[in-house]
Amino acid sequence: MFAVVRTGGKQYRVAPGDKIVVEKLDGNAGDKVTLGDVLLAGDGGNLKSTDGLTVAAEIVAQAKADKVTVFKKRRRHNYRRKKGHRQQHTILKIVAIGDQKEQKKAAPKAETAPKGDVVKTESAKAGASKSPAARANETAKATADQHESNAVTGTPTENPAPNDAKAAGAEKPAAKKPAKAKGGSTENAAPAKSPAKKAPKAK
Numbered sequence: 747m748f749a750v751v752r753t754g755g756k757q758y759r760v761a762p763g764d765k766i767v768v769e770k771l772d773g774n775a776g777d778k779v780t781l782g783d784v785l786l787a788g789d790g791g792n793l794k795s796t797d798g799l800t801v802a803a804e805i806v807a808q809a810k811a812d813k814v815t816v817f818k819k820r821r822r823h824n825y826r827r828k829k830g831h832r833q834q835h836t837i838l839k840i841v842a843i844g845d846q847k848e849q850k851k852a853a854p855k856a857e858t859a860p861k862g863d864v865v866k867t868e869s870a871k872a873g874a875s876k877s878p879a880a881r882a883n884e885t886a887k888a889t890a891d892q893h894e895s896n897a898v899t900g901t902p903t904e905n906p907a908p909n910d911a912k913a914a915g916a917e918k919p920a921a922k923k924p925a926k927a928k929g930g931s932t933e934n935a936a937p938a939k940s941p942a943k944k945a946p947k948a949k
Contacts, residue, residue, distance in 0.1 A: 804838065
């Protein structure tokens with residue numbers, strides 16, 4: 747069953763078990779509240795009379811809404827006003843609409859395995875029959891095998907040996923020396939002058 751109630755100038759569609767946030771109502775958490783302004787009521791697709799119908803609710807908590815900033819300004823008049831406001835709210839839980847109360851849903855039962863048939867995996871069976879010393883030896887062996895496998899699988903060499911025998915025995919070609927660039931800084935220089943022969947001195 748559902749109903750449309752009016753409180754605090756607003757309308758709310760409620761059903762037993764719903765929680766709604768309404769404008770502040772007097773009372774503390776846990777108090778019972780009756781909402782008498784019922785506008786509409788119905789059950790499924792059928793409407794019912796609202797004469798004398800009331801909605802019973804319980805106050806869950808008194809709370810405040812998020813802050814709203816109120817800013818006023820008049821330009822060229824050096825007028826600015828800034829205020830903050832948090833609206834007071836009341837959280838209600840709808841207990842009943844008229845005579846109809848909230849129906850508690852039954853918790854689904856978990857499927858349990860039959861007691862006679864206990865299913866165990868092969869590893870569980872094998873582990874249950876072994877002694878702690880045997881289990882410790884198995885774990886030590888497994889770790890040793892793992893270390894060996896890690897040692898074998900190393901990083902590959904950068905230049906593996908070629909499969910061809912000729913290619914393996916062939917000598918590497920000699921590295922060519924870089925040719926000197928023609929025309930250096932002395933290309934446009936004047937030719938060197940040979941030393942002038944000195945004339946023999948007259949006796």
